[in-house]
Amino acid sequence: MSTLYRKYRPQNFDDVVGQEHIIQTLKNEIATEKQAQGFLFSGPRGIGKTTTARLLAKALNCENRKKGEPQPCGKCKACEEIALGKNIDVIEIDAASHTGVDNVRENIIENAQFKPTKSKYKVFIIDEVHMLSTSAFNALLKILEEPPTHVVFILATTELHKIPATIVSRCQRFNFGKIPYEQMFKRLEKIADLEKVKIDKHVYSRIINKSDGCLRDAESLLGQILSLGDKKISEEDVSIVLPNSNEDQILNFIKNLNQKNTAENIELIDQLVNDGVNLSQFMIDLLEMMRAVLIAQNGQLEKYHFDYSKEAEKEIKSIAKEIESQKLLNLIDRTLVRKQEIKYSPIPQLPLEMLAVEQIADSRRQKTEDKSQTTDKNDDNNDTTFGSGSAPPADKKEKKEESRVRTSVRTAVSKITKKYNIKTSLKEVEEKWHEIKQKFSEKFHAVGIVLEMASLKEINSRGLRISVPFSLHKDKLDDKQVKNHFENILQECFGEKIPVLCEVEAEQPTDNINELAAEFGGEILT
Numbered sequence: 001m002s003t004l005y006r007k008y009r010p011q012n013f014d015d016v017v018g019q020e021h022i023i024q025t026l027k028n029e030i031a032t033e034k035q036a037q038g039f040l041f042s043g044p045r046g047i048g049k050t051t052t053a054r055l056l057a058k059a060l061n062c063e064n065r066k067k068g069e070p071q072p073c074g075k076c077k078a079c080e081e082i083a084l085g086k087n088i089d090v091i092e093i094d095a096a097s098h099t100g101v102d103n104v105r106e107n108i109i110e111n112a113q114f115k116p117t118k119s120k121y122k123v124f125i126i127d128e129v130h131m132l133s134t135s136a137f138n139a140l141l142k143i144l145e146e147p148p149t150h151v152v153f154i155l156a157t158t159e160l161h162k163i164p165a166t167i168v169s170r171c172q173r174f175n176f177g178k179i180p181y182e183q184m185f186k187r188l189e190k191i192a193d194l195e196k197v198k199i200d201k202h203v204y205s206r207i208i209n210k211s212d213g214c215l216r217d218a219e220s221l222l223g224q225i226l227s228l229g230d231k232k233i234s235e236e237d238v239s240i241v242l243p244n245s246n247e248d249q250i251l252n253f254i255k256n257l258n259q260k261n262t263a264e265n266i267e268l269i270d271q272l273v274n275d276g277v278n279l280s281q282f283m284i285d286l287l288e289m290m291r292a293v294l295i296a297q298n299g300q301l302e303k304y305h306f307d308y309s310k311e312a313e314k315e316i317k318s319i320a321k322e323i324e325s326q327k328l329l330n331l332i333d334r335t336l337v338r339k340q341e342i343k344y345s346p347i348p349q350l351p352l353e354m355l356a357v358e359q360i361a362d363s364r365r366q367k368t369e370d371k372s373q374t375t376d377k378n379d380d381n382n383d384t385t386f387g388s389g390s391a392p393p394a395d396k397k398e399k400k401e402e403s404r405v406r407t408s409v410r411t412a413v414s415k416i417t418k419k420y421n422i423k424t425s426l427k428e429v430e431e432k433w434h435e436i437k438q439k440f441s442e443k444f445h446a447v448g449i450v451l452e453m454a455s456l457k458e459i460n461s462r463g464l465r466i467s468v469p470f471s472l473h474k475d476k477l478d479d480k481q482v483k484n485h486f487e488n489i490l491q492e493c494f495g496e497k498i499p500v501l502c503e504v505e506a507e508q509p510t511d512n513i514n515e516l517a518a519e520f521g522g523e524i525l526t
Contacts, residue, residue, distance in 0.1 A: 004191060004220065004222055004223040005215075005223075010048075010051055011055075011074050013026070013027055014071070016051065016052060017183050017184070017187050017215060018047065018177065018179035018183045019048055019176055022174045023052070025174070026052070026056060026174075037151065038147065038152075038172065039152075039154045039155065039171055039172050040156075040163070040172065040173045041154065042156075042176065043158070043175055044213065045158050046211075046215055047178060047216075048215065049176055050156055053154040053156060054082060056152075056154060057087075057121075057125065060152060061078045061079075062078060063077065088117055088118075089116040089122050089123065091107070091123070093127065095126050095127060095130070095131045096128045099136060101133065101136045108143065109139060109140075109143050122152070123152045124152070126153070126155050126156065127156045129167075130158070130160070130162035137166075141166055141167060144171070155167070155171060177213075178212070178213025179214070179215045180213075181208055184211070187219075188204050188207060188222055191219065191222060192222070192226075196231070197231055199232075203225065203233060203234070203235055207221045207222055247289075250282075250289045251319070252264070252268060253356075254289060254290065254323075256268070256356070258323045266356055269349050269352050269353055270349075279349055280342050280348075283352065287335055287339065290328065290331060290332050290335065291332070292308070293316055293320045293328060294329075294332070296316050301317065334358060338351040338355045344471060344474075420461055422460075422463070424494040424498060426456060426458055426459045428494065429456060433456065435493070436490070437452065444482055444485065447477065447482055450473045454467065454468050454477075454502075455468075462501060463498055463499030463501045464498050464499070464500050466500065466503075467502075467504065468504060469504070471504050477500070483500055487499060
């Protein structure tokens with residue numbers, strides 16, 4: 001069975017879902033033959049930008065389209081060739097893999113000078129156009145300013161802010177939005193009917209929530225569900241394709257934060273690390289559930305169609321009643337801050353552990369402040385509650401909890417600061433560095449490019465320190481699978497375990513950054 005989003009790709013403007021305002025404008029322009037020569041389609045992935053660009057190309061070049069009619073016939077040779085991607089006058093270019101100025105000159109500028117071979121217009125569809133280099137944009141700008149009458153440019157991007165204003169100003173701009181819940185529901189239901197499969201309504205809701213407004217993702221997930229081969233699919237049947245997120249762990253984490261069960265959360269974090277869970281994604285899921293609790297406090301949980309089981313929704317409502325609104329807001333604020341810190345932390349779990357410990361630290365500070373204020377007030381009234389040199393009685397439960405937290409934190413810290421008796425020297429690593437990079441690239445070729453930009457710093461009792469220019473490079477090398485492969489190569493080369501500690505360079509000379517960006521077809525935005 002072919003991929004659903006390809007099989008049911010819209011073949012005329014009326015089939016496009018959720019972009020009515022854009023489609024109507026384009027239809028009016030085509031019907032009156034007053035279309036622009038430069039279009040810029042921006043918006044999230046998988047919502048119809050490229051599909052609309054192809055429909056526009058079909059409508060402009062359709063052999064049977066009557067005057068005043070906007071729709072392509074879909075049956076003529078031009079329409080069929082464009083639908084199959086075989087029309088030589090409709091050139092689709094992936095700017096992500098053609099970033100340089102030479103590609104723009106060869107594939108666009110020189111090609112645009114020649115009239116269409118057999119169509120009315122030569123149409124250039126440039127996908128992910130924001131990936132072009134500065135010099136490539138400058139070259140493209142010239143032909144956008146004065147395009148030949150037989151040429152139409154359609155630029156598509158998911159990151160509008162990266163496109164120079166000079167390019168944007170010379171295009172008719174259309175902002176595509178995420179597909180609304182109701183329209184996506186109808187679309188998925190229609191596809192299931194055409195495939196003659198009956199699907200539980202809750203399954204549609206889960207697909208839509210997982211896809212986050214992206215119709216292509218939703219149709220891909222539906223395709224995976226249909227591949228189960230059943231003619232009737234219930235919510236239980238799709239648990240493998242659409243597993244619930246770590247609901248229980250996230251719920252327990254929030255409840256522990258509210259009840260100040262810090263030791264339990266430290267242990268939970270340790271379990272996440274041992275299980276290889278992506279902590280950054282865990283914090284995103286944590287924020288999403290905190291948002292659900294916030295919405296539940298206002299009695300609107302059902303309205304937002306969260307992708308949680310019925311049991312989890314009951315727990316969320318229970319937490320919403322237990323936790324104070326201001327406390328929840330403070331937790332969300334702190335989680336947002338700690339989520340950003342994970343990206344740059346040399347110890348990935350540390351920001352999450354700090355989030356876990358902060359609650360009890362705040363509680364202790366507040367009690368200290370309250371006691372201080374009480375003491376000051378009693379001193380003013382010459383009415384000292386406790387004798388000279390004596391201390392107020394301690395809360396046994398709090399002292400026990402504090403002891404448990406300290407023990408758990410010490411355990412966690414001892415794990416992340418483990419020392420090794422490493423005999424290999426930095427010079428030995430430098431001598432074999434080329435061989436190490438080659439072995440690394442055999443399995444992770446794309447990440448191997450990042451390793452080419454890495455600098456060896458030192459070997460100490462904690463491992464091999466290397467630095468990379470940017471945080472996105474660090475994220476790639478810190479991936480658990482990548483890091484294990486890297487360390488296995490080191491062990492193979494030197495016969496001992498050498499952990500890899502990746503960090504981002506504190507400073508980079510501006511010229512070097514610009515050279516690096518130019519090399520990879522990008523630019524530095526200030």
